[in-house]
Structures are given as structure tokens and as C-alpha cells.
Amino acid sequence: MNETTRSCRSCGTSNLRTVLSLGKTPLADRLLTEAMLGSAEPMYPLTLCFCPDCSLVQIAETVSPQELFCDNYPYYSSFSPALLRHSRDNAEQLIRMRRLGAQSLVVELASNDGYMLKNFAEHGIPVLGIDPADGPARVAQEAGIETLCTFFTQDLARRLRNEGKTADVVIANNVLAHVPDLNGFVEGIGVLLEDTGVAVIECPYVKDLVNHCEFDTIYHEHLCYFSVTALDNLFARHGLSLNHVERLSIHGGSLRLFVARKRQVSEGVRRLLEDERTAGVDQFSHYRDFADRVGELRGSLLGMLHELKREGRGIAAYGAAAKGATLINYVGIGPDMIDFVVDRNTHKQGCYMPGKHMPVYPCEKLLETLPGYCLLLAWNFADEIMQQQARYLERGGAFIIPVPTPRLVANTEAVAHG
Numbered sequence: 001m002n003e004t005t006r007s008c009r010s011c012g013t014s015n016l017r018t019v020l021s022l023g024k025t026p027l028a029d030r031l032l033t034e035a036m037l038g039s040a041e042p043m044y045p046l047t048l049c050f051c052p053d054c055s056l057v058q059i060a061e062t063v064s065p066q067e068l069f070c071d072n073y074p075y076y077s078s079f080s081p082a083l084l085r086h087s088r089d090n091a092e093q094l095i096r097m098r099r100l101g102a103q104s105l106v107v108e109l110a111s112n113d114g115y116m117l118k119n120f121a122e123h124g125i126p127v128l129g130i131d132p133a134d135g136p137a138r139v140a141q142e143a144g145i146e147t148l149c150t151f152f153t154q155d156l157a158r159r160l161r162n163e164g165k166t167a168d169v170v171i172a173n174n175v176l177a178h179v180p181d182l183n184g185f186v187e188g189i190g191v192l193l194e195d196t197g198v199a200v201i202e203c204p205y206v207k208d209l210v211n212h213c214e215f216d217t218i219y220h221e222h223l224c225y226f227s228v229t230a231l232d233n234l235f236a237r238h239g240l241s242l243n244h245v246e247r248l249s250i251h252g253g254s255l256r257l258f259v260a261r262k263r264q265v266s267e268g269v270r271r272l273l274e275d276e277r278t279a280g281v282d283q284f285s286h287y288r289d290f291a292d293r294v295g296e297l298r299g300s301l302l303g304m305l306h307e308l309k310r311e312g313r314g315i316a317a318y319g320a321a322a323k324g325a326t327l328i329n330y331v332g333i334g335p336d337m338i339d340f341v342v343d344r345n346t347h348k349q350g351c352y353m354p355g356k357h358m359p360v361y362p363c364e365k366l367l368e369t370l371p372g373y374c375l376l377l378a379w380n381f382a383d384e385i386m387q388q389q390a391r392y393l394e395r396g397g398a399f400i401i402p403v404p405t406p407r408l409v410a411n412t413e414a415v416a417h418g
């Protein structure tokens, strides 16, 4: 099921202006099994828009969340060591800051395989996960993390509150962009929070997306691309205050938001709002040349790949990431160019990439076959992946990093990174 909207997902006005069209693309996390290869794949238009009224960048299309998240969703957070470290550090900081203990409750929305909540549970802090993807939710339950396998909604928040379950901390990482009922979701956070509770929310930052040409992070799961300005408007509408914001490097540049009922806005929030006004993030003109820059990137990446292919040493790709699906489908990179993709996630291995159908293998395949080049689709974990693959680099392999402008990294540079 697919709907196209011309009214803003946050403020509801109908002045949306188109920023970029990526054409029709398959669903980025719908990897195919061998049996699925013979049947038609759902393909949907992907159009990035800007709302001049509340500044929210968003896509026009809504694919049903059931189709996106409920059928063999292959993303399991725990396969990315850098994400695990990032989450543990954040959990430990929250435990200290909020003095959490056996009497507290931490609720995570989109808790996936329990990658985050296990850090609280280890300290004896009661936790509750909520996630609609049954595979990851089952892994969390098996690890002893209480998890409701369902979508978080206002109604669920009310039900939990009626059962006496209000949260000292609500965590919502990389989920705000995924929800079609954005206002209902934020309202639900307010319902679930204890009076003195805090919601800690991470989402990719649209300013980084645009500045670093991270167009591949645009796909149907990501309905919204947030600026601090748009977020401030959104939370204020629900009686919540965006009190503090941190900028993070994860996922190509993210925001960590601290949201509460009581207004205690930090100087940092005011500064970021001011920076966005100065940079024009709240104006359509800020996004006007983005489509041209994305088109240029496509041209230069294709040019580079054709040149490298002619050397005859083979090209593979690393990371069957959702963003990788946008990249290969929009740029037009198929099995004639890329022989195979490697990924640590065992749920993705043995499957085929959406749209272009390159097979996904375990990472060992890279050293076994030694292709001359490897396109890094999971470029957001570049340093970590290149360190893991030091032997591939030592043996003459090189990585192609596609964004912000395609570049080659061979052994010497990788050692400098390490």
C-alpha cells in the first residue's frame, strides 16, 4: 500500500515544495530470498519535499508500516559494534545523570533486538521495549528484555499509563523519522513520560544530510529529515519542550534531543536554532541546489566505477545497508558492475539486494576473493570497517567511499585513519 501526500506531516499545511526526486525505488530493507527473485518487486516513487511553514523536510510517499517493518525486517542493531558502544555510553550517562535504579522505568520505542535496553537491565533497572519487527523483538525477549511486539501509538501510551507504567526515561533512537502519525507519536511520548521524566531521542540531522550529500539516507522508511527548527515546532505543539540538543557523528551526523514537560531550554538549543536561521535551513533556497549536487555525485561515482571496472580486478560492496539500496538503485549500479555485497548481519547473508539483486555474503568473502575494489555502502562506519578489513587493504584492496564525493582509500590512508 502506498499513499502520496501533499500536506505536511508535522503542521498539516499543503504548501510542500519538491526538493529532489529519486525516481521509483524498491523498499530499502526488503532484501530478497532466492525464491522471491522470480516475482515482481514493489517499487515506489521517492520524492523529497520541504514545508515552508514549519521547515520540515519529508518525503511525499507513505508506504504502510506493516509492509516496511513487519515482514522479515532484516535490520538488527547488534551487528554494528560502533552502535553498541555508542548506545552503552549513552545508557551509562543516563543512569548517572538521572540517578536511575530499581524503582525507575526506562521505555524504548523501536527497541529492536534489545541492543540498548540490555545496558539498563544489567544494572537492575526495569525496562520495557516496544518494537513491531518480530524477528528483532524475539531476540530481545530471548535475552530477557521485556518487549511488546507492536507499534507505539498514543493509545498504547494511554494503556500503559492506565496500568501505572510511566517512564522516567523514554528512548526513541532512529524511529521518529519512521512514523506516519508523527503528531500522535509525539503526543504518546508526552503521555508515557513521568512528570519529571525525559525523552532522549536520536535522529539523523538534515543539515548534515544536505551538506555532505548523504542522499542515500533517503528511503521509504525515513518519512522525515529533521532540523532543530522543525523539531522545536513539533514538540511545542504537544506541550513538550526541546531543552537540550547534542550533535553526534553517528549515521553521517545525528541529533540527540532531550525533551521534557518542564521548559528548561539550554543555551545550546538557542545557538543551534540561531545557526539554522543564519544558514537558511528554514528556507527552501537552502535545498535548491541539492538535486544538482546529487546528480553530480551520481555522474562522478558512475564514472569512477566504470574506470575501475576496466582494470579487470573486480568490484565488490560492503554493507547491505538500507542506504546502500537507495545508492545502487538511484545511481544504477547492478551486478554487471558489482560482483557481490558482504555484510556481518547473518539475517542478510544468503539474500539479494533490493532492485539490483547482487548476492549478500559473509564478510570473509572479501579476503577469499580479493576484488580490487570495494564500494563502501555502509560509509557511516568507514573507520571501523576499514580497521576490520585491514588485511584486505594490506593485500592491495581499496575502498570506494561514495559520499560526500566519491573517493578511493587504499592501504596507506587507512593506516593513518587507524
Ligand code: JHZ
Pocket: 075, 079, 080, 081, 082, 174, 175, 204, 221, 251, 318, 319, 320, 321, 322, 323, 324, 342, 343, 344, 345, 348, 378, 380, 381, 384, 385, 388
Ligand atoms: P547501517 C539503519 O540504516 C537502519 P542502514 C534504519 N533504517 C535507520 O533508521 C538508520 O540506520 C539510521 C553492516 N555492518 O546501520 C550492518 C557490517 O557488516 O549503517 C548493516 O547491515 N559490518 C532503521 O541499514 C550495515 O552494515 C560492520 O562492521 O542504512 C550498516 O547499516 C558494521 C559497522 C556494519 O544503516
